Amino acid sequence: MLRQIKYFQAVVRNNSFSEAAEACNISQSAMSQQIQALERELGFQLLERKKRKFELTPSGEYFYKKSIILTADYERICREAAKIAHGDESVLSIGYLRSYNGQAFFKAIDKFASDYSDIMVKTVPGNHEELFQALRAGDVDLVFNDQRRAFSDEYVNVILDRSNLYVGISMRSPFAELKSVTLSELKNTPCVLVASAEQQMAEEIYYRDVIGFQGDFLFAENTEEAKLSVVGDNGFTLTNGENHNREIEDLICHIPxxxxxxxxxxxxxxxxxxxxxxxxxxxxxxxxxKQF
Structure with a gap:
């Protein structure tokens, strides 16, 4: 019955028998037969057929929602039981840049978790130095970080992307009318950095001495707090510009x-x-x- 329930979920999810059949690698006629067999087993109708279309019956809608929970619980139970049977648990611990505001890392986590459900993914946020220390201490298996120092032969160093930098600033700021901007032009506007209390000084030194910003700094605990500072026209952030289409980004202007x-x-x-x-x-x- 579990397989039939998954076929039923596929039909509802795709809103089509033919697309569900293709997704499940069976014929459309076989898909219809499986749904009918499920309805006979349950003793009530799940779908009301209307020519080439269908609608969920009230009982079908209820069954669909509850079946999602059922199959999710079943799959998790199977994974946990397999871990017990094998006597171990595979864990991949990944440190990631606390200030990262793009989508590639999150998409990669989603893809990996989907393809390798037997491996638990643990993520640890941090600033550059925190991640470097965590990797040296063996607290994480790998880190996703920005490059601030020469590559070391002790590590495998893989360049993922060189992203152009933008200034994220309130749409209400006069700077929003500019097509490009320099840090010297922004010296009277605070730069908002994402950093823990312990790393604020290190981040300020880096952005002042290496990046070259000579104005004041504000600090936020996470990227959402930093964006709120920008939306409130309290300062600007440095961004790779990946999130232009997100709803909150409509309130923020991204200037090269x-x-x-x-x-x-x-x-x-x-x-x-x-x-x-x-x-x-x-x-x-x-x-x-591949996500970049």
Whole structure:
């Protein structure tokens, strides 16, 4: 019956017998037969057929919602039982940049979790130095980080992307009318950095001495708090501009950030110790690289 329930869910999810059959790799006639067999087993009608279309019956709608919970619980029970049977649990611990505001990392986590459901993914946020220390101490298996120092031979260093930098600033700011901007032009507007209390000084030194911003700094615990500061016209953030289409981004103007006539960029990398070249690490990094 479980397989028939999954077929039923596929029909509802795709709103089509033919598309559900294709997704499940069976014929459309076989799909119809399986749904009819499920209805006979249950003793009530799930779908009301109307020529080439269908609608959920009230009982079918209730059954569909509850069956989603049922199959999710079943799959989790199977995974937990398999871990007990095998006597171990595979865990991939990934450190990621706390200030990252793009989508690639999240898409990679989703893809990896979907393809390798037997491996538990643990994520640990941090700033550059926190992630570097966590990797050195063995607290994480790999880190997704920005490049701020020369590559070390102790680690596998994979460049994932070189993203152009933008200034995220309130649409109400006069700067929103500019087609590009430099950090010197922004010196009287605070720069909002995402950093823990312990890393605020290190982040300020980096952005002042290396990036070259000579104005004041504000700090936020996470990217959403930083965006709220920007929306409130309290300062600007540095962003790779990936999230232009998200709803909150409609309130934020993204202006290309230039220095010396060229747009500035940020290099994203994956790092892990050479002696820890496990297959799941390399697999995740391959997935992550494809998302950029």
């Amino acid at each position: 950030l230039f220095r010396g006539g060229n747009q500035m960029f940020q290099t994203y990398c994956a790092f892990w110790k050479k002696e820890h070249c496990e297959k799941e690490i390399e697999t995740f990094v391959d997935i992550l690289k």
